[in-house]
Amino acid sequence: MTLFRPLDERHPLNGRLAMGVEYDGSAYCGWQRLKHAPSVQAELERALSKVAGQSVTVHASGRTDSGVHATRQIVHFDAPASRSQKAWVFGANANLARDVAVHWVREVPDEFHARFKALARRYRYIILNQMSRPVLERHNVTWCRDPLDADAMHRAAQALVGEHDFSSFRAAGCQSKTPWRHLHFIEVRRHGPLVVVDVQGNAFLHHMIRNIVGALVSVGRGEQGDGYLAELLMLKDRTLSDVTAPACGLHFVDSLYDEVWGLPREPLGPNLLAFLGEWSGERELPACPMVEFRRGRPVAGATRDDSMVKEGES
Template sequence: MGVEYDGSAYCGWQRLKHAASVQGTLEAALSRIANAPVQVLCSGRTDSGVHATRQVVHFDAPVTRTQKAWLFGANANLPRDVAVRWVVPVADDFHARLSALARRYRYVILNQPSRPVLERANATWCREPLDAERMHAAAQALVGEHDFSSFRAAGCQSKSRWRHVHFIEVRRYGQLVVIDIQANAFLHHMIRNIAGALVAVGRGDHSTGYLGELLALRDRTQGNVTAPGCGLHFVDALYDERFVLPKEPLGPNLLAFLGEWTGERRLPDSEWARARRQRRVHPPRREVSS
């Protein structure tokens, strides 16, 4: 199932007892269609206020329903800030999180003197002029497999600090500055911490070697502020071709003019990716924590 959502009103993807979550909202809608409890697992959990245009989820249906029934029934029961874009059956060994080869995000900055109105919920505002070329040059130090401790939230629960960044690009499109980043996976607040450091470079506060210096320190306390969640969009999760998931234009719609479609870029060859592709059997889905 491909899901799109505006994360402004939610405390992130993960189901919570004390606050609204995207997972809880989606599960409630699907449970009404099934007349039975439905639990979903996602390709990557997003933080509070973060958006998604292609969040991939899977669930084991407790009853038989048509794809049309799941799609239209879910959207009829979902609030206006969450929508299901497509539904397809998948092989038993598909797992939204464990089968994912890569995740891709775009961080959108509206760089203009006046505060935004129409874009205020889905872009971060920066009034100081940003040099996107300097930001792009600085970001290239992060490409490859590294220890990203300097860009990791203090409360990050991941057992490994290492991640493989496939590419990171910073481009200006008029008043929009876009950070486009793909990796095998991300640490908690990793992209927002990278964005905060890149904005500092773009303003001229640091040299283009700054992110490489931070990376080498492996110390989050030496980094910059965490950029706001409203500018971050989860735009793609990549899987082995054998799963044949629908292809869509990458979001957010603010960037639709770029015309880039899902799956166009090849993944770098790595031991991690090869192992994921060869892994055909996963633990029983219902035993995997979301």
């Protein structure tokens, strides 16, 4: 795997295209296009429409909230005009604001869908744990001046792994029809002054990760014990849970797909964590119903699980 891939400028791409996108969400209301505020989706569609000379509508692997960042947001769109790889990537980046960038573009079959073919989504939440406030990292981390016990946070988080009712961690305005989600893993590790919460699942409820992190910080401070997350999970009541962590520390770092689609792998972001050296798709996915269903290998319970995710994934 390489960081530098040549972009073809001879052969036009047609039909359905998949694209890898990175953005700093600080200035946006989130991914989804809204009439009253700037969105990443609207910004990307504006730039691609200029390249195509016609209107372009994009569909994303997952919606991010206001102020949340992404280093590997996968989108797809049906190209209304033929352009080369280089023209799509360079043309889009030339027309995009400086806080959004396209990494790559690929032709994909018409059956590909960025949202409904995704096997998993992965986020990293970054806490800068030191006495002085952040300066260079201030837009991309959450600052905590109190010492945090990352090991205790990790132990507490393991109660969330698996398929559960996450009502205690969903926002009041969450539009999903079901609170059930499947967490593949959640890890909390310290790297110098950085405490990183790394979490992957089939999909996530509105504010789910930020609410989990808010509770984990209470554990890290010593205000709650190792069983705190398990207790909140059992309550199934958001009003009895903890605070919501700020959006600025949250990064959408990966959408995982079956290899049949041929999407390129990339180093997991953000670049602040490049020293960890992990690439997209390196970890094995669990053999849970939704993963098997979307790989075309249905198992018992897959229909319920897949329809569940379609109703409210993000």
